[in-house]
Amino acid sequence: MNINLAKQVALVTGASSGIGAGVARAMAAAGARVVINYPNEAAKESALSVLKDIHDGGGEGMICSCDVSKEDQVIHMFKEVVESYGTLDILVNNAGLQRDAPFHDMTLDQWQFVIDVNLTGQFLCAREAIREFLRRGIVPERSVACGKIIHMSSVHEMIPWAGHANYAASKGAIRMLMQTLAQEYGDRKIRVNSICPGAIQTPINKSAWETPQALNNLMNLIPYNRIGQPTDIGNLAVFLASDFSDYVTGASIFIDGGMTVFEGFATGG
Ligand code: NAD
Numbered sequence: 001m002n003i004n005l006a007k008q009v010a011l012v013t014g015a016s017s018g019i020g021a022g023v024a025r026a027m028a029a030a031g032a033r034v035v036i037n038y039p040n041e042a043a044k045e046s047a048l049s050v051l052k053d054i055h056d057g058g059g060e061g062m063i064c065s066c067d068v069s070k071e072d073q074v075i076h077m078f079k080e081v082v083e084s085y086g087t088l089d090i091l092v093n094n095a096g097l098q099r100d101a102p103f104h105d106m107t108l109d110q111w112q113f114v115i116d117v118n119l120t121g122q123f124l125c126a127r128e129a130i131r132e133f134l135r136r137g138i139v140p141e142r143s144v145a146c147g148k149i150i151h152m153s154s155v156h157e158m159i160p161w162a163g164h165a166n167y168a169a170s171k172g173a174i175r176m177l178m179q180t181l182a183q184e185y186g187d188r189k190i191r192v193n194s195i196c197p198g199a200i201q202t203p204i205n206k207s208a209w210e211t212p213q214a215l216n217n218l219m220n221l222i223p224y225n226r227i228g229q230p231t232d233i234g235n236l237a238v239f240l241a242s243d244f245s246d247y248v249t250g251a252s253i254f255i256d257g258g259m260t261v262f263e264g265f266a267t268g269g
Contacts, residue, residue, distance in 0.1 A: 001244055003239065005031045005238065005241060006031035007031075008089035009088050010090035011034075011088055012034060012037060012094055014037060014096065015036040015050060016038040016043040017202065019197065020036075020095065022229070022230020022234040023237045024061070025050065026235060026237060027234070027237065028054040029057060035062055035064050037065075039068070040065065044063070047063040062085075065077075069121045071124055075128060078125075082132060087136045089148065090148045091125055091126065091129040092152065093126060093149065095117060095118075095152075096170075097118065098164060099167075106165065118171070130147070130181070130185060134146070143243055146189040150237055153178070153252060155198045155256050156168045186250070191246070193240050193252075193253065195233060195253055196254045196255065196256070197255055198222065199228060200229065201228065221263060222258060223257065223259075223263045224258050226257060228255065
């Protein structure tokens with residue numbers, strides 16, 4: 001299977017680190033023009049370094065600053081993308097964060113911040129992407145689909161997570177957002193899917209892998225006995241963005257080394 005996303009424009013939110021950076025690199029390697037979104041000045045240098053990697057590999061891309069939880073900034077980002085590249089073909093709604101607390105200590109700010117970025121951010125970007133897909137229509141030389149949206153969900157759209165109620169609630173809601181959009185826009189040939197990663201080695205979960213002891217404990221949850229890498233997610237995102245997955249829509253695809261088969265039950269439960 002030789003995937004070629006040439007001429008297609010892919011916007012990856014939160015692409016200055018971790019999974020987003022891995023997805024941006026993979027999209028560029030498959031020939032897409034990639035928009036590397038980052039949230040603020042502090043992340044600009046990392047965004048530029050992802051762009052440099054893409055240029056060094058012969059790819060094409062640009063960086064774009066935008067806090068995805070802010071409507072005016074999201075509208076402005078999509079305007080900038082369309083002005084620069086003419087349109088958008090692929091949205092990877094990846095930006096996300098955690099603000100963990102025992103539920104009885106969780107502040108409204110902690111709750112709201114996570115919902116604003118993880119859920120409202122995905123709503124705002126998906127809405128602007130769908131507006132652009134509908135405006136442009138299908139261009140057969142680019143793709144048989146009118147547009148593709150990939151939501152970055154988590155195994156925690158299915159597995160409850162004590163101490164992370166805001167995060168788990170945001171990912172559970174992504175599942176219904178994704179399925180509803182797939183249902184609402186399927187007849188207009190817009191494909192919408194979610195990637196549900198298990199443990200991927202990124203800054204968001206450093207405490208789970210930074211010491212040998214922590215990594216060893218993590219393996220109790222992963223039948224395949226390795227932590228995932230951003231390239232694992234990048235490969236799946238490229239497939240979902242390509243016409244090779246044209247019959248896949250409304251799907252949550254778990255990519256977790258088997259975490260969701262509940263390793264604890266391997267010995268009888
Ligand atoms: P990360 O912290 O490396 O990346 C998160 C990215 O989101 C960062 O680049 C950050 O700058 C960006 N971001 C945060 N707030 C933003 C905002 N308001 N606007 C724009 N960008 C913003 O962590 P990661 O692991 O790469 O996480 C990426 C996505 O993958 C998240 O949605 C996360 O929930 C999901 N995920 C990660 C794992 C994992 O094990 N790493 C597992 C399941 C799901």
